[in-house]
Amino acid sequence: MRKLISVVTPVHGPSIPYLADSYESLRAQEMPDGWSWEWLVQEDGRTGDVEAALPQDSRVLGATGKAGGPGVARNMAMARSRGSLLRVLDADDQLTPGALAREIEVLSSRPDIGWTTSSVLDLMPDGSTVSWQHADPAGGRLDRAEVLSYFHDNGYRLPVHPATLCIRRDLSLALGGWMALPGGEDTGLLLAASVVADGYFIDEPGLLYRKHPGQITAQADWTATAEWQLRMQLIESRAIALRSLLLPSAA
Numbered sequence: 001m002r003k004l005i006s007v008v009t010p011v012h013g014p015s016i017p018y019l020a021d022s023y024e025s026l027r028a029q030e031m032p033d034g035w036s037w038e039w040l041v042q043e044d045g046r047t048g049d050v051e052a053a054l055p056q057d058s059r060v061l062g063a064t065g066k067a068g069g070p071g072v073a074r075n076m077a078m079a080r081s082r083g084s085l086l087r088v089l090d091a092d093d094q095l096t097p098g099a100l101a102r103e104i105e106v107l108s109s110r111p112d113i114g115w116t117t118s119s120v121l122d123l124m125p126d127g128s129t130v131s132w133q134h135a136d137p138a139g140g141r142l143d144r145a146e147v148l149s150y151f152h153d154n155g156y157r158l159p160v161h162p163a164t165l166c167i168r169r170d171l172s173l174a175l176g177g178w179m180a181l182p183g184g185e186d187t188g189l190l191l192a193a194s195v196v197a198d199g200y201f202i203d204e205p206g207l208l209y210r211k212h213p214g215q216i217t218a219q220a221d222w223t224a225t226a227e228w229q230l231r232m233q234l235i236e237s238r239a240i241a242l243r244s245l246l247l248p249s250a251a
Helices: 013-027 051-052 072-079 099-110 146-151 168-173 185-196 224-247
Strands: 004-011 034-043 058-062 085-088 113-123 128-130 140-142 167-169 200-209
Touching: 004 013, 004 072, 004 099, 013 034, 013 051, 034 051, 034 072, 051 058, 058 072, 072 168, 072 185, 085 099, 085 168, 099 113, 099 128, 099 167, 099 200, 113 185, 146 224, 167 168, 167 224, 168 185
Parallel strands: 004 034, 004 085, 034 058, 113 200
Antiparallel strands: 085 167, 113 128, 113 167, 140 200
8 A cells, every 4th residue: 555544533523523623633733754644534423514524625525324333434434445544533633733743653663563553632722721630551562461451450450542543554454443332442452452362552642532522431320330341241252362362371
């Protein structure tokens, strides 16, 4: 594939007003020599409201599809992608300056690394930014299964933010893309990737993670005990099964 990074964005109604800011953060990225980006914006549904809100830019590729949740929307966007790398960008978030260049530099120079994540700043409703309320790991390599161990030992919390994931497209395809879950599908892909390939943590902020009342993770049923527990158990079980297939002695 050519030197192209595919930015994947699923969208549902409440996030449409934030698309313009997401686009501006993407348009402002300074790309490494020979590299370009495409933005795969996938509506979770067929209203057409998302495509109507997109800018006139040949690099922006919108589409609609049968509603199935963010995991399905992400996978349908991946199906249209042409880049060797996939970068997550939720519709209400923004890239920081240099984010894509830093991720491309790691993945293009380190064939031993399958994916990257980065530090995050929370973007508050008043426009201010605050550090993510979580201790970041040290910058550098994240060894295989390191993320799974943390997830298991810390009440199904990740040591890194899944909304910053940049992953080799072939690796994502081999893992089946994002999990078909009502939430946590990005955690599922990150955890699965982490037991199959070493990752890399970039300790410079790569994302402004917007806090607003309409975001999915702000809804009351996001962490509803029974369903959330089942989702996390399934995410962990898949990662453990993958690890046991690759490293039978770890089962």
